[in-house]
Amino acid sequence: MSLEGFEVAVVGAGPAGSAAALTLAREGVQVLLVERGTFPGSKNVFGGRIYSYALKRLLGERWKDAPVERFVRKEGITFMTADSSFSVEYESKDPTGSFTSIRSKFDKWLAEEAEKAGASLITDSRVDDLVLERGIVKGIIAGPDKIPTDVVIACDGTTTNLARKAGLASMLEPREVSIGMKDVIELPADKMEERLGLEPEEGAAHVFVGECSGGLRGGGFLYTNKDSLALGMVVGADDISTKKVPSHTLMDRLRNHRKVRRLIRGGKTIEYDAHMIPEAGPKMLTRPYTGGMLVAGDAAGHLLNNGYTFRGVDMAIVSGIAAAQTILEARKRKDYSAQSLQTYARRLREEPALKDMYTFSKVPRYLRNNRLYNVYPELVCNAAEAIYRVDGNRKRKIYKELRTQTKGKVSTISLIRDLLAGARTF
């Protein structure tokens, strides 16, 4: 393939990159989509779920061709101590809002959609640098190839080498990233459905907080694929490092909890995956654009963990679309200067789906409160134990019981402050 004559280079064929490439190619723009893996998705790992709206926006009715594992009917959260657990479960009337998937299938499919629209995909190609002329990005350098383009979209993930090369980012702080790990555990569909109380082909998403992270900032997750479970842990890089807990040991902690081990019993672990997750939000970049370049997806912090929903792929797709639309406008003006591309920042702020990042912008700071992981889950479980246990000893009113449980664990002031801050943050 000749690497000449491309107007746009999109670096990284994940959801942001493929969505951007597809949107541009559909409008007749000459787009090169560059992927360092042997195929799109081969380097990517996520918990397991994609919110459908973003795909609908990108593809209309054709979103239904996506490689879906299961639509998510049940949402749940479990607070756990070493030997007890308190779970809440919600069963939705409409499961089509989100689905579980596998990245080697999903990302591959989405990149193929971009190709069908006219984008050119090259794989096995690591982009090492930008072509810079007087501070303006004029192309990319991939191995021996210098590829000149009018504009570049960097969708190169959390580590975003390109945003750093362009001076838009410095190295992230350990507290701004988490490490995610997961085991994929093969389990026959009927067994999985029985254990999780699901109708055939329906799926579940579940979050675990407390004992599984050993008091560290983080938690566990479970998603149902067709005939496997995606079971994993996400923990703060700062906590792991300073408290000296080898990250992978948390996986066994989770697997051995009574709540979890029942679910995975007899299952066969067929893959272990890991990935780094940015938790800083859009402020991980000074700005998501510069002369000749836009940044989208994980690379721009376009994802959201608000403690009960974990969104990455949908936001990546939406930000990829926004980047492409910005370029389509700039292309009419034939002007890819920073000034011309700054409308991207406005688009991101005005886009309702991405607005959530700003609405919940204080969440990361709130979630850094370690009481959420090492005090409150235990409190919830102990309170439930006290409420439900009948042993012939005198029972106290629930309120009194709750007060007793907090004694010595958390001061009333901290408790009230956490509750109020929570109310303001979420």
Add this chain to the structure above:
Amino acid sequence: MSEKQEDMSLDKRLALVSFNKDPEPFIVVDTKLCQQCEKKPCLYICPAQVYTWQDQLTYNTEGCMETGACLIVCHKIGAKAISWKYPSGGKGVSFRLG
């Protein structure tokens, strides 16, 4: 009811992942600096335990899952000893079920 799940050792886990070794060294550590490193965060952060300590830092890039987290913790908490980039195109880890 109470039997323990069989622990999946890290070796067992890593045996489930496919790697295509990059002949070029994409991780290079100035291990002299590690001698002075107090916290040694790389030993804990890496989900594949690429870094181990036996009187000095040793590392085996073959199991690297390319999270990039080691670089951050080394430079912000550790001795700034690690230089890290992704393996060459097409090399390194390949996830089938990520």
